[in-house]
Structure formats: structure tokens, C-alpha cells
Amino acid sequence: xxxxxxxxxxxxEQGGNGMAGRTEVMTSRGMVSTAARPEGLAxxxxxxxxxxxxxxxxxxxxxxxxVAPVLTAVYLSFTYFxxxxxxxxxxxxxxKLLFLEDDVFIIAIANTLTFAIITGPVGFFLSFMFAWLIxxxxxxxxxxxxxxxxxxxxAVAMGVVWKIVFSGDRYGYLNNWLLGIGVIDxxxxxxxxxxxxxxxxxxxxxxxxxxxxxxxxxAGLQTVPGDLxxxxxxxxxxxxLQEVWYITLPMIKPQLLFGSVMAxxxxxxxxxxxxxxxxxxxxxxxxxxxxAHMYDFAFIRFEMGYATTVAxxxxxxxxxxxRLLMRMFSSKNEY
Amino acid sequence: MAVLVRRPQTVDFSVAKVLRFLRKQTPAxxxxxxxxxxxxxxxxxVYVISTAFKPLEELLLFPPPFLVRRPTLDNFQDLLLATxxxxxxxxxxxxxxxFVVLTTVMLQVLMCSMCAYPLSKARVLPGRxxxxxxxxxxxxxxxxxxxIPQYLVVQKIGLIDTYGALILPALAWxxxxxxxxxxxxxxxxxxxIEAARVDGAQEWTIFWNIVMPxxxxxxxxxxxxxxxxxxxxxxxxxxxxxxxAMKTVSVAxxxxxxxxxxxxxxxxxxxxxxxxxxxxxxxxxxRQAKVIETMAHSGIKS
Numbered sequence: 001x002x003x004x005x006x007x008x009x010x011x012x013e014q015g016g017n018g019m020a021g022r023t024e025v026m027t028s029r030g031m032v033s034t035a036a037r038p039e040g041l042a043x044x045x046x047x048x049x050x051x052x053x054x055x056x057x058x059x060x061x062x063x064x065x066x067v068a069p070v071l072t073a074v075y076l077s078f079t080y081f082x083x084x085x086x087x088x089x090x091x092x093x094x095x096k097l098l099f100l101e102d103d104v105f106i107i108a109i110a111n112t113l114t115f116a117i118i119t120g121p122v123g124f125f126l127s128f129m130f131a132w133l134i135x136x137x138x139x140x141x142x143x144x145x146x147x148x149x150x151x152x153x154x155a156v157a158m159g160v161v162w163k164i165v166f167s168g169d170r171y172g173y174l175n176n177w178l179l180g181i182g183v184i185d186x187x188x189x190x191x192x193x194x195x196x197x198x199x200x201x202x203x204x205x206x207x208x209x210x211x212x213x214x215x216x217x218x219a220g221l222q223t224v225p226g227d228l229x230x231x232x233x234x235x236x237x238x239x240x241l242q243e244v245w246y247i248t249l250p251m252i253k254p255q256l257l258f259g260s261v262m263a264x265x266x267x268x269x270x271x272x273x274x275x276x277x278x279x280x281x282x283x284x285x286x287x288x289x290x291x292a293h294m295y296d297f298a299f300i301r302f303e304m305g306y307a308t309t310v311a312x313x314x315x316x317x318x319x320x321x322x323r324l325l326m327r328m329f330s331s332k333n334e335y
Numbered sequence: 336m337a338v339l340v341r342r343p344q345t346v347d348f349s350v351a352k353v354l355r356f357l358r359k360q361t362p363a364x365x366x367x368x369x370x371x372x373x374x375x376x377x378x379x380x381v382y383v384i385s386t387a388f389k390p391l392e393e394l395l396l397f398p399p400p401f402l403v404r405r406p407t408l409d410n411f412q413d414l415l416l417a418t419x420x421x422x423x424x425x426x427x428x429x430x431x432x433x434f435v436v437l438t439t440v441m442l443q444v445l446m447c448s449m450c451a452y453p454l455s456k457a458r459v460l461p462g463r464x465x466x467x468x469x470x471x472x473x474x475x476x477x478x479x480x481x482x483i484p485q486y487l488v489v490q491k492i493g494l495i496d497t498y499g500a501l502i503l504p505a506l507a508w509x510x511x512x513x514x515x516x517x518x519x520x521x522x523x524x525x526x527x528i529e530a531a532r533v534d535g536a537q538e539w540t541i542f543w544n545i546v547m548p549x550x551x552x553x554x555x556x557x558x559x560x561x562x563x564x565x566x567x568x569x570x571x572x573x574x575x576x577x578x579x580a581m582k583t584v585s586v587a588x589x590x591x592x593x594x595x596x597x598x599x600x601x602x603x604x605x606x607x608x609x610x611x612x613x614x615x616x617x618x619x620x621x622r623q624a625k626v627i628e629t630m631a632h633s634g635i636k637s
Contacts, residue, residue: 050538051453051460058450059466061507066473069484076484130372133365145623146373149380152619154567156588157611160604161379161386163592164399171399207376212560212630219630254634261475261635269477272569276589291479298483299574307483315480322475326635 070315073308081305094309105310107285108293111198115289116267119202123209124263128256130210131217132244144218151211155204159276162204166190166277197278197286205273209266213259220255224248257329264321268314271295290314380612387411387609394601410606417591417603423579425587429610432566432583435501440561442502444554447511452542454512455519456528467516471635473509479570486574500575501583505565511557514633518553519546521632553632555625563615584611 077094079087098105134143150158165173168189175187190196224247229237232247249256271291278287280296290310298307381402386394388406393399415425453460454467485504494500523546531541547554569585576582588607591600619626 047459048457048461051457054453054538054542055450055466058446058507058512061446061503062469062473062509064488065485065504065507066481066509067469069481069488070476072484072487073480076487130369133369137365137369139366141623143369143373144627145620146377148619149616150376152563152567152615153380153383153612154569154585154588154615156567156569156585156592157383157608158379160592160608161382165379173399207379210376215626215630216633219627219632220634222627223631252634255631257635258633265475265477269479271479276592291477294479294483298486304483304487311480311483315476318476318480319472322472 073311073315076305077309077312079305081303081308083302083304087305090305094306097306098309098313104285104288105290105293108288108290111286111288112268112270112290114198115202115205115270116264119205119209119270120263120267123206123266124213124260126206127210127214127259128217131214131221132248135218135221144215147210148214150208151214153208155208155272156276158204158208159273162200162277163191166200168192191278192283194284194286197282201270201274201277201287204277205270208273209263211266212262216255216259216262217252220252221248224251253329257325260325260329261322264325265318268318268321380616383605383608383612386605389602389605391602394605410602413600414603414606414610417600425607427580428582428584428587431498431572431581432585435498435583436562436565438498439502439505439565440558442506443508443511443561444557446506447508447515447557448547448550448554449542450512451515451519452546455516456523456525456546470509470512470516474513482570482574489575495575496577496581498581501571501581504571504575508561511561514560514629515550515553515557517634518550518629518632522553523549552625552628555622556629559618559622559626562618566615567611 076087078089078091080090080093081087130147134140134147137143167173167175168187168191170176170179170187172187172190174190175184178184179187188196190200228247228251229243232243237243237246269291270289274282274287274289275292280292282288282292291314294307294310294314297303297310385401385403387410388408389400389403390405390407390409393404417425454463457463489495489500489504494503527545527549528541531545536545567585569583569589572581572583572586573589584607588604588611591604591607
């Protein structure tokens with residue numbers, strides 16, 4: 001589906017011949033020949049102009065604010081650029097620096113990978129599990145809202161609450177409670193101790209993870225026709241686990257793919273949760289992520305060339321994983 | 336959709352048995368597990384809402400009471416005072432947020448729908464696969480990736496520190512286009528459009544009078560998602576604007592929590608957190624049925 005402009009080629013084959021005088025237009029009713037008609041570009045415009053006009057507003061903004069930035073990023077990643085002077089081409093230096101000498105970036109990658117590998121699959125699984133559990137219930141809607149609500153709250157606003165919960169003094173809810181039951185003797189610095197920062201961030205992120213994926217699964221489950229389960233029983237499906245594996249999952253595969261892509265992107269682009277809890281830079285970079293590293297270099301140090309190198313790396317990473325997921329989901333048994 | 340209840344045929348103490356029990360035989364165990372989880376999930380939000388109305392003495396109480404005892408609006412007043420010390424009044428941030436979010440969301444939904452229409456319904460459209468492929472590819476990278484070059488583009492066009500910088504880049508919303516196109520594929524019958532074409536209707540008329548009413552759940556959903564995302568976004572206003580007069584509530588929130596004397600402003604913080612949270616939840620509550628309906632069509636078929 002990617003990079004296949006077959007329809008365009010089809011048209012050029014037809015339209016190209018059209019220049020010679022004989023034109024045939026594909027319609028849903030088949031090949032129709034007509035006598036007098038505009039040719040070449042004019043014909044193209046007459047046939048598809050309206051379509052392109054409809055798409056133009058979005059595509060123009062898409063080109064300016066998505067396509068052009070991505071291409072610019074790739075170019076800038078090979079330059080030294082500090083916004084004040086014109087970018088200076090320096091070849092692979094940024095990439096060498098990034099992987100060989102930037103220790104903080106290695107920490108950022110390690111943190112982001114830990115985060116993505118744990119919260120991605122766990123969040124995905126929890127979303128599916130909760131969606132599956134609440135789908136047949138009467139109180140489905142209120143429960144769905146309860147699970148979904150955290151994901152629509154801003155990480156910044158909720159950071160205030162979680163900071164109180166994890167506060168390092170004895171006034172923090174968690175410390176207060178742990179002191180009360182005697183697990184610890186003095187307040188633990190949840191947001192300053194290196195070992196605790198990532199787990200805290202992951203916990204809060206998981207709390208917010210029942211988002212788009214959860215809704216997509218919930219909606220997908222509703223579209224699975226009930227008689228399919230009946231048919232499954234005839235075919236010897238014994239228990240709910242088999243039912244999920246052989247009927248539910250294949251039926252909502254498109255939704256699962258969408259949810260997994262969203263989970264991957266969210267996992268690798270973790271930023272706001274981390275900075276609103278641990279700050280930027282966080283103590284000993286314990287909560288530093290790839291996007292935080294990029295933000296640091298781009299908008300605090302204004303080393304745009306280097307920052308875009310980080311961006312390109314992240315882009316390739318999430319894009320590659322996205323493609324991988326699409327392949328994984330499509331190579332399974334087709335229906 | 337109701338799933339028929341099945342009686343167990345064999346005695347079977349496996350995981351599967353437990354799962355079946357949890358889910359179907361009786362919903363009670365399911366509820367026993369789900370309701371505490373749901374409550375836990377909602378606790379921080381309830382706390383934010385309740386704290387916003389706590390008087391000062393309750394805010395400083397130890398241990399902090401979870402629910403408000405004597406609700407008051409002092410914190411909101413405090414918020415106005417606290418931000419008066421900043422360069423601009425809080426109402427300015429609020430106006431910026433509301434203005435930017437509403438304008439953007441309406442343009443986003445209109446442009447996504449317009450673009451989705453030919454992508455979904457044109458008989459032949461050269462480049463359709465290429466364009467849609469790019470949209471799907473754009474779904475697969477973190478939005479922050481494009482922020483730096485986006486910043487350079489915005490700077491080049493001279494939009495830095497204007498509403499344009501906050502509105503225009505957000506219009507290239509591939510997620511919105513993707514969802515709208517998937518929904519149109521499924522929810523608008525081709526025969527309907529063909530019939531209108533045979534009757535000689537103009538494409539715009541077909542789009543506006545036939546397609547748009549049919550995809551109402553989808554654009555309702557996009558309105559909500561767009562609203563939530565933009566309302567919470569602090570990245571764009573932080574990066575694309577410089578003067579305080581152009582910042583939004585989410586940025587004011589950050590300066591309230593991170594600035595000096597942030598402890599003294601607990602009341603104001605709570606009120607600001609409430610103002611950040613309440614609109615998104617309200618908007619979602621009002622429209623959640625449409626959202627679920629739309630999401631059913633938003634899978635990626637590979």
C-alpha cells in the first residue's frame with residue numbers, strides 16, 4: 001500500500017494514448033468512448049480536478065507541516081545548525097557523536113526502551129483485557145468512562161496530583177501511608193532517587209494508557225457478530241480462552257493493529273509524563289527520554305542540527321516498528 | 336452485543352474456566368474486580384476536582400483530606416491573583432486556549448472530511464494509494480519528531496508568536512483524516528452517492544448534504560479528540576510562542592507548578608488543574624456514544 005501509485009500509471013497509460021486521439025474513460029460501468037473531449041491535462045483536470053480541490057487544503061498543510069519538516073529534519077541532521085548562522089554541512093558527525101560519545105543519549109535510549117517495552121505491551125494488554133471484560137456488562141458505559149478518563153487528562157495537570165502522592169516528604173500520600181504501616185522509617189524520595197523515577201513514570205503512564213487503543217478495542221468487540229460465537233461452539237470451541245483466540249482476536253485484527261501502532265508511538269515518544277513528574281533535566285537523568293533529549297538540545301541549547309539527528313533516529317525507530325507490526329499482523333492467517 | 340450464556344459441560348479447573356466464570360456465568364466477580372479498578376482509575380481526577388474547591392486551611396491540613404469538607408471558590412480567585420503577578424491575567428490564557436482550540440478543531444474537522452471524501456469515494460483517483468500511504472506512515476511517528484523543523488518552517492513564514500503558529504501546523508492532522516476516511520468507507524453507501532451523481536448533484540452538494548450528515552458520528556468524535564489533544568498540548572505554545580500574551584492555559588499551568596513560590600500557590604494550582612481537566616471530561620461525557628460508534632471503523636487493514 002505504500003508507494004504504489006498504480007492508479008496514476010493506469011491513467012497515464014490511458015491518457016497518454018488519449019493524446020493520439022482515441023480516448024477511453026474508465027467508469028464503474030465500463031469503458032466508455034466519446035467523441036469530442038478535452039485532452040491531456042485538461043482531460044485530467046476535468047476528471048479529477050474536483051477530487052484534488054477537495055483534498056488540496058489538507059494536503060497543502062500536510063506538505064508544509066509534515067512532509068517538508070521530515071525532509072528538512074533529515075537534511076539538518078547532517079549539519080551543524082544553531083539557528084543564528086546558516087546550517088553547515090558536517091556529514092555523519094552528529095550521528096557519530098550521538099551513538100559514540102553522548103552518554104546522556106544512551107541513558108535516554110535505555111530509559112525510553114525500558115519504558116516502551118514495559119508500558120507498550122502491558123498497556124496494550126490491559127486495554128484489551130478491560131475492554132473484553134466490560135463489553136458484556138450492563139454497566140459498560142460508566143466503567144468505560146472511568147477507565148478512559150485518565151487518558152484525556154493532561155499529563156501536566158495530573159502531574160500536580162501525582163507529585164503530591166509521590167512527594168518526598170512525609171506529607172506525600174504514599175510516604176505517609178508507608179510510614180504509617182511501618183514499611184519504611186524515613187520518607188523515600190520517589191521523585192529524586194534514581195532507582196524510583198522510571199517506575200513512578202511508568203506507573204503514571206500505565207494509569208493513563210487506557211486511551212485510544214481501549215476505545216478502539218471496545219468498539220471493535222461490539223462489531224463481532226454474536227452468531228459467530230454460536231458457530232464457533234458448533235466447531236468445538238470449548239472455553240472463552242479459545243473463543244478469544246480463534247474468534248475475537250481475528251475478527252478485530254484491524255483494531256488490534258491500530259491499537260498497537262498507537263501504543264508503540266506513545267511508548268517511544270514519552271515526554272510530558274516524564275518531565276512533569278521528574279523535571280527536565282531530571283536528577284542524574286534518571287527520567288531522561290529520547291524526546292526530552294531532543295527538546296533539551298533543540299529549545300534549550302538551540303543545537304538544532306544535533307536535535308534533528310535525535311528526531312531522525314526516533315522517526316526511523318517508530319516507523320520501522322510500525323512497519324514490522326503491520327507485517328506481523330498481516331502474515332497471520334488471513335480470512 | 337449479547338453473548339449467549341453457556342453451561343459448562345465438563346469439570347474443568349483451568350485458567351479458562353476461571354476466565355469464563357469471571358466473564359459470563361455471573362457478572363458479579365467481574366464487577367468485583369472492575370469496580371475497584373475503575374474507582375482507582377478515577378481517584379486522582381476526583382482529587383483534582385475536590386481540591387479545587389478546598390479552602391486554604393484544608394489545603395494545608397496534614398494529612399491532606401481527600402475530599403473537600405467546606406467547598407469554596409477561593410482558589411479560583413487566588414488563581415486570578417497569582418497570575419496577576421505574571422505579565423498577563425489568567426483570563427488571557429483562558430481566552431487563548433478557547434480561541435485557538437475552537438478555531439483549530441473546526442478547521443481540522445472540515446479539512447479532514449473534505450480530504451477523506453475523494454480518498455474514500457472517488458471512482459478513480461490517481462495517487463490515492465500514495466497519499467493514503469503517506470497518511471498512515473505519518474501515524475507511525477511521534478508528533479514531536481516534526482516539531483523542530485516545524486518550528487523552523489513556522490519561523491520562516493513569520494508566524495512565531497501569532498495565533499497562526501498555534502493553529503496552522505495542527506491542521507495537518509493525519510490521525511483525523513485516517514479515522515474519517517475509514518468511517519466513510521464503511522458508513523456511506525456508494526449507491527447513495529452514485530444516485531446523487533445521476534441526479535446531477537454537484538460534488539460539493541453531495542459532500543455537504545449527503546456525506547457529512549452520514550458521517551456525523553465521525554466528525555463528532557474528531558471534534559472531541561481534537562479538542563482534548565489541543566487543550567492538553569503544552570508543546571506547541573511553549574515552542575511556537577514567546578510572549579506571555581500568546582500562551583495558553585496548559586503553559587500557565589506549568590509556570591504555576593514549576594515557578595518559585597509554587598508551594599504558596601497550592602490553591603491556585605488546584606484551581607488551574609481543575610480548569611485543565613474539567614472541559615475535556617465534560618466534552619467526552621456529552622459525546623461518548625458517537626465516539627464508540629466511530630472507533631469501530633478505525634482499524635488498519637493491512
